[in-house]
Amino acid sequence: MKTESLRPIDGLHLAEGYRGLLRPDESEAGTNSTVHRLPRFFYEIESWEEAHEIRLAPHFTLAELMLVDCREARLLLSQFPHYVPCAVLLLARFLEDFRREVDAPVFVSANGGYRSPAHQIGGAKSIHAWGTAANIYRVGDTFLSDSRSIQKYRTIAASLGPAVFVRPFGHEKGQTGDHLHVDLGYVRLTPRECSEAS
Amino acid sequence: MLSVDVSNGLQEELESLALKSRARAIGVALHDLETGLRFSLRGDRWFHAASTIKVAVLLAVFRAADEGRYRLDDSLHLRNRFFSVADGSHFRLSQDRDATPELYKAIGRTAKISALTHAMICGSSNLATNLLLDFVGVEYARAVLRQAEVDGVELRRGVEDHGAHERGINNEATPDGLLSLLSVIRGDFLTPESKREVIRILLAQRFNSMIPAGLPPHATVAHKTGEISTASHDIGIVYLPEREPYIVAILTEFDPDRNGRRETVAAISEAIYRSLLRAEPKSNED
Numbered sequence: 414m415k416t417e418s419l420r421p422i423d424g425l426h427l428a429e430g431y432r433g434l435l436r437p438d439e440s441e442a443g444t445n446s447t448v449h450r451l452p453r454f455f456y457e458i459e460s461w462e463e464a465h466e467i468r469l470a471p472h473f474t475l476a477e478l479m480l481v482d483c484r485e486a487r488l489l490l491s492q493f494p495h496y497v498p499c500a501v502l503l504l505a506r507f508l509e510d511f512r513r514e515v516d517a518p519v520f521v522s523a524n525g526g527y528r529s530p531a532h533q534i535g536g537a538k539s540i541h542a543w544g545t546a547a548n549i550y551r552v553g554d555t556f557l558s559d560s561r562s563i564q565k566y567r568t569i570a571a572s573l574g575p576a577v578f579v580r581p582f583g584h585e586k587g588q589t590g591d592h593l594h595v596d597l598g599y600v601r602l603t604p605r606e607c608s609e610a611s
Numbered sequence: 612m613l614s615v616d617v618s619n620g621l622q623e624e625l626e627s628l629a630l631k632s633r634a635r636a637i638g639v640a641l642h643d644l645e646t647g648l649r650f651s652l653r654g655d656r657w658f659h660a661a662s663t664i665k666v667a668v669l670l671a672v673f674r675a676a677d678e679g680r681y682r683l684d685d686s687l688h689l690r691n692r693f694f695s696v697a698d699g700s701h702f703r704l705s706q707d708r709d710a711t712p713e714l715y716k717a718i719g720r721t722a723k724i725s726a727l728t729h730a731m732i733c734g735s736s737n738l739a740t741n742l743l744l745d746f747v748g749v750e751y752a753r754a755v756l757r758q759a760e761v762d763g764v765e766l767r768r769g770v771e772d773h774g775a776h777e778r779g780i781n782n783e784a785t786p787d788g789l790l791s792l793l794s795v796i797r798g799d800f801l802t803p804e805s806k807r808e809v810i811r812i813l814l815a816q817r818f819n820s821m822i823p824a825g826l827p828p829h830a831t832v833a834h835k836t837g838e839i840s841t842a843s844h845d846i847g848i849v850y851l852p853e854r855e856p857y858i859v860a861i862l863t864e865f866d867p868d869r870n871g872r873r874e875t876v877a878a879i880s881e882a883i884y885r886s887l888l889r890a891e892p893k894s895n896e897d
Contacts, residue, residue: 482721483685490685522719523688550719558691558703584701591692591703592719 416467420457421499421604425611434486434531435496438611441530441537449599451530452498452543454607459494469505472512472519478504478526478547486531497527498544499602507573507597508547514569517553522592525550546596548589558591570595617890618650624882625652632875635841635864640786641883642794645855646890654787655763658862661837662735663844664782666792667766668744669812670759671752672728673805680747683728683808686721689714693741695774696749696767704737704771710817711736725808732835733815741769759795763788789846789860797848797858813847820873821845822861825880841865843872845880859883 424437438453456475458464464476479497483490504526512519525548530537540546549566550557557563563582570579570593580587580594603609629637638653676683691703706715711734714722722730722739724746730739744752752766763785768775775781784792796809813833822845823832834847846860861879865872 480721482688483681483724484688520719522690523686523721525719556718590701591690 416469416502418463419467421454421607422457422496423607424453424455424496427496430488431496434489434529436530436537439537441542443538449543450601451537452500452601453609454499454601454603455496456499456501457494457496461493464495469502470509473505473508473521475501475505477521478544480521480523480526481528481532482523484524484533485529489529489531498542499604500597500600501527501544503597503600503602504545504547507577507595510573511549511570511595514573515552515566517555518551519549520551522548522550524548525592540596540599543596543599543601545598545600546594548592548594550592552593557593563589563593566593617648617886620889621650621882621886622652624886625879628875628878628882632863632871632878633865633869634872634875635866636862637864637875637879638786638860638862639879639883640790640860641857642790642859643855643857643887643890645857646887648887648890651787654790655785656862657765657783657785658844658864659839659842660764660766660782660784660789661839661842661844662740662770663784663789663835663837663846663860663862664764664766664770665731665735665740665837666789666796666813666835666846667756667761667764668740668747668752669728669732669809670792670796670801671747671755672724672743673801673809674755674758675747675751676724677802677805681724683723683725685724687724687727687742687746689718689720689722689738689742691715691718691738693745693769693772695772696769697772697775697778697780700774702772702774704741708771709737710734711739714738729812729815732812733817735818735836737770741771744769756792759792759800761788761791761795764792784862786860786862789844789862790858793846793848793858793860810848816847821876822847822849822859822880824873824877825882826884827851830884838872840867843876845876849884857883857887 436451439451467475527544528541530542560582567579578596580589584590638656640654641650711730727739730736765783810833818836831850832847837844844862848858850856861876
C-alpha cells in the first residue's frame with residue numbers, strides 16, 4: 414500500500430481559485446434544516462499516474478475514487494494538482510471491507526467517488542463532496558441495475574456498521590436504480606500533522 | 612430551364628418508384644451545388660425523423676463545443692438511465708437494439724464526447740445519442756436549430772422514449788428541413804474545424820445500403836440513415852470527384868411489414884444521380 418506519499422494540505426491556504434471551488438470549511442445547508450461543514454483538509458495529488466499508484470486500501474487506488482467527467486469545474490478537471498478530502502481514506506477502508514464481504518471486485522462509477530462542491534451534479538449539497546460516498550455500479554460480473562441486485566448488496570453494505578447509509582432501490586429522489594449508493598455521513602478527517610487553528 | 616426539365620423527369624421517375632415499392636409516402640429534397648438545381652418532392656411533408664435526428668444532435672454538440680461549453684476530448688460518464696420527456700419516468704435502452712455493444716460494456720466508466728459523436732452517427736448508437744442529448748439538453752439543441760434557421764426539424768426528445776411516443780411526442784422532420792440541416796453543416800455555422808470533423812464523422816457511416824448503394828463506387832457520401840418499423844430514410848452529402856457535391860434527403864414511409872424499403876431508397880438515390888448527370892452541360896456546350 415503506497416500512502417506515504419500522500420500530502421495533506423489545509424484548504425484554507427489554497428490559492429483563491431481553488432478555494433472558490435472547493436469551499437474548504439464553509440457551511441452548506443442541507444435538507445431538513447441541517448447544516449454541514451465542507452471538508453477543510455485535502456490530499457494534494459500531482460498527476461493521474463500518482464493517483465493510480467496510491468493504494469488507499471489493498472484493492473482500491475485513489476484514482477478510482479476521484480474520477481469525474483466534464484461536469485466538474487474546469488480548473489479541477491483539467492489541470493493538476495487535484496485535491497481530495499482526507500476522509501477518502503475512510504471510504505476506501507469501508508470499500509475494502511465491503512469487497513471482502515461480497516468476495517468479488519467492486520467497481521465505483523465515474524462521478525461516483527469524490528466530486529467537488531463545484532461539480533454540476535449535486536454540488537455542495539451532495540455527500541460526494543465530503544469524499545465519503547461511493548456509487549458502486551458493478552460487483553464482480555453483476556451490474557447493479559435492478560431491484561434484486563441492489564437490494565442484495567444494500568443489505569450486505571448496511572451490515573458493515575451503523576454509520577453506513579445505503580440508498581434503497583427505486584427511481585424517486587433518494588433512491589438509486591442503476592448503482593448502489595453508500596456513504597459514511599459527513600465525516601471530516603484532520604490528519605495528525607495538521608492544525609485546525611485558523 | 613434545364614433544372615425544370617430535370618425536375619419534371621425526376622419527379623415522374625420518383626412517383627413511379629413510389630408506386631412500384633408501394634410506399635405510403637416518399638419525400639425528397641435535393642440541392643445540387645454544381646448546377647444550383649433545387650428539387651423537392653413533398654419536401655414539406657412531416658415524417659418521423661427516426662435516426663436522422665441524430666444529425667441535429669451532432670450539430671448541437673459541436674455548436675456547444677464551439678461556444679466553449681466543453682471540449683470534444685472531455686469525458687462523459689456512461690450511464691444507461693434516462694427520463695421520459697412525457698412524464699419524467701425512468702427508462703433504459705436495450706442493448707439488443709443498438710449497433711454499438713462496446714459502449715454498453717463501458718457503462719459506469721467514461722467515454723470522450725468525440726467518441727460518443729462517432730458512435731451516435733457511424734454506429735447509430737441510441738445510447739450515445741441519449742447521453743449527448745441529455746448532456747447538451749433538448750432545449751439547447753432546439754435553440755441551436757433555431758439559430759441555424761433550420762425549419763422542418765423538430766427535435767423533441769431522445770430515442771427509445773416509449774412513454775413520449777405513446778403520447779405522440781416524436782422527433783419529426785421534413786425532407787426540406789433535413790436538407791437545410793445538412794446545408795448548415797456545410798456552411799459557416801460551425802467553426803471550420805468543427806465543420807471538417809462533423810463531415811468526417813458523417814463520411815465514416817457504417818450503414819451504406821441506401822444512398823451509397825445507388826451510386827457508382829467512386830462516390831463518397833457523408834450521410835446518416837434512419838429506420839424504424841414504418842420509415843426508411845437516408846440524408847447526405849454526395850461527393851463525386853468530377854463535380855461539386857449535391858445534398859439530398861430521401862425520406863420514405865411504409866407499412867411495417869413491407870420489404871424492399873432500403874432498395875427503394877437506393878433506387879431513388881440512383882435516379883437522382885442519373886438525372887443530375889443528364890443535367891450537366893457537356894464540355895463542348897456553353
